[in-house]
Amino acid sequence: MTLPALLIVDDDPLIRDSLRLILADEFDIHLAEDRPQAIRLLRDMASPPQLALVDLGLPPTPHRPEEGFRLITELLAHSPNIKVITLSGQNEESNARHARTLGAFEFVAKPCGPETLRALLRDALRIQQSEQTELADSKSLFGIIGNSQPIQAMRSQIELYAQTPYPVLIEGESGSGKELVAAALQRLSGKPDASYVILNCAAISPNLLESTLFGHAKGAFTGATNAQSGFFERAENGTLFLDEIGEMPQELQAKLLRVLENGEYQRVGEATTRKSNARIIAATNRDLKLAVRNGAFRNDLFHRLSIFTIQVPPLRNLGEDKLLLLEHFQGFYASQAQRPAFKLDPAALEAWKRYSFPGNTRELRNIVIRLTTKYPGAEVNVRQLESEFDPQPETTGSTQTDPSSEVRQILLQGGFDLDDMLMGYTARYIDTAMELAHGNVSEAAKLLGIARTTLYSRMEAIQKHKAQKVQ
Numbered sequence: 001m002t003l004p005a006l007l008i009v010d011d012d013p014l015i016r017d018s019l020r021l022i023l024a025d026e027f028d029i030h031l032a033e034d035r036p037q038a039i040r041l042l043r044d045m046a047s048p049p050q051l052a053l054v055d056l057g058l059p060p061t062p063h064r065p066e067e068g069f070r071l072i073t074e075l076l077a078h079s080p081n082i083k084v085i086t087l088s089g090q091n092e093e094s095n096a097r098h099a100r101t102l103g104a105f106e107f108v109a110k111p112c113g114p115e116t117l118r119a120l121l122r123d124a125l126r127i128q129q130s131e132q133t134e135l136a137d138s139k140s141l142f143g144i145i146g147n148s149q150p151i152q153a154m155r156s157q158i159e160l161y162a163q164t165p166y167p168v169l170i171e172g173e174s175g176s177g178k179e180l181v182a183a184a185l186q187r188l189s190g191k192p193d194a195s196y197v198i199l200n201c202a203a204i205s206p207n208l209l210e211s212t213l214f215g216h217a218k219g220a221f222t223g224a225t226n227a228q229s230g231f232f233e234r235a236e237n238g239t240l241f242l243d244e245i246g247e248m249p250q251e252l253q254a255k256l257l258r259v260l261e262n263g264e265y266q267r268v269g270e271a272t273t274r275k276s277n278a279r280i281i282a283a284t285n286r287d288l289k290l291a292v293r294n295g296a297f298r299n300d301l302f303h304r305l306s307i308f309t310i311q312v313p314p315l316r317n318l319g320e321d322k323l324l325l326l327e328h329f330q331g332f333y334a335s336q337a338q339r340p341a342f343k344l345d346p347a348a349l350e351a352w353k354r355y356s357f358p359g360n361t362r363e364l365r366n367i368v369i370r371l372t373t374k375y376p377g378a379e380v381n382v383r384q385l386e387s388e389f390d391p392q393p394e395t396t397g398s399t400q401t402d403p404s405s406e407v408r409q410i411l412l413q414g415g416f417d418l419d420d421m422l423m424g425y426t427a428r429y430i431d432t433a434m435e436l437a438h439g440n441v442s443e444a445a446k447l448l449g450i451a452r453t454t455l456y457s458r459m460e461a462i463q464k465h466k467a468q469k470v471q
């Protein structure tokens with residue numbers, strides 16, 4: 001029987017060795033002493049580990065949590081299903097809570113008894129397996145929960161774009177549901193049996209990305225003992241989902257552009273030109289436009305990819321959907337754990353509605369899992385609930401910057417488009433108003449000082465403008 005893989009990242013050799021000793025009979029252990037080593041290890045593994053135990057204080061800043069925070073984000077970018085458990089000192093509760101906002105499943109205070117740790121890891125594994133069943137079950141249902149106006153608008157966009165052969169770019173903050181949107185696009189593509197291949201561009205080391213995408217000839221590089229097909233070939237005439245597209249190296253961006261333009265590509269080390277009919281869906285949590293301005297992402301590729309763009313709204317803009325998601329996950333995880341569900345008392349429910357969930361639905365889901373374990377069948381009060389919230393939420397979320405300070409530099413760079421810039425501003429104000437109004441369009445229109453119908457038409461204009469730029 002294959003043991004589930006567990007990545008342990010801790011800079012203290014004593015802790016690494018003792019954890020290996022304790023857990024090796026039940027888990028396939030992989031050890032790393034810092035973030036870069038962990039990422040290298042991950043990239044070399046044939047499939048990502050199911051679990052990770054991460055110390056927050058890692059070199060070069062072993063007394064601060066930043067390196068651990070960064071590793072959590074990178075692990076989840078590499079493998080969204082991985083369950084990350086953080087190890088932390090007794091007095092670092094607020095750091096541990098912030099780690100959970102970033103997507104960590106749970107934290108455990110050091111020193112921790114072997115049985116507690118085992119129980120936690122088994123629990124994480126069981127929940128991970130149940131989530132995979134949920135995903136399979138929800139296929140016909142679209143999987144996307146929410147009735148707010150932004151989610152309804154997003155569903156219509158998915159339906160509209162799903163059956164076209166053009167690329168779709170999915171933008172949104174981490175944990176907001178981009179992968180779910182990609183899966184929905186594929187399911188509604190009208191080719192239910194066609195291949196669906198997912199490549200996370202952040203998960204593959206940049207020098208292997210080209211051969212992973214396009215394949216390689218025998219002897220193309222050291223270690224290429226056989227010819228190998230790539231993801232484009234595997235996708236055939238189905239869908240290729242390129243997650244974290246912002247991480248793609250520049251040289252490869254040019255090759256991807258060529259496939260998007262005429263379907264042509266070559267395996268590494270081969271002169272024969274091959275044809276791809278795969279439909280491309282790409283996703284990013286970075287501001288790609290900013291990356292274009294900074295020269296990190298090709299402008300022409302951005303325009304090709306963003307023929308149809310879907311903005312996945314952050315959870316804080318979705319008003320009552322926070323309650324729908326609460327209800328859904330409450331029921332789901334209680335039945336998985338075969339325990340009665342917890343309930344929020346009225347004050348806790350208000351706090352739930354007020355909280356901004358900077359880690360989006362992934363954070364909400366992890367909070368529900370923890371409450372299910374801690375308070376089966378019980379009423380959760382506001383103090384108990386708020387101890388699950390992030391005490392430093394302002395450090396996550398959108399990474400957009402105010403462009404006004406860059407005006408001179410942008411104009412001098414050339415290629416500036418005033419309409420584009422104004423649309424960007426309009427979109428940002430609308431987004432903020434929707435956030436303040438918890439997804440209520442009439443309220444948002446009031447804040448913006450325009451009529452509700454005008455707001456709808458501005459939203460439409462933003463989408464049209466994006467589509468027109470590439471035609």
Ligand SMILES: Nc1ncnc2c1ncn2[C@@H]1O[C@H](COP(=O)(O)OP(=O)(O)OP(=O)(O)O)[C@@H](O)[C@H]1O
Nearest residue numbers: 080143144145174175176177178179180285361362
């Ligand atoms: N509207 C939704 N309804 C139900 N589940 C959702 C919704 N949005 C997100 N989720 C769930 O939240 C979790 C995070 O979603 P997902 O992995 O798609 O996020 P993401 O935007 O791809 O994040 P990242 O950029 O970090 O990869 C998943 O478990 C997903 O199923």
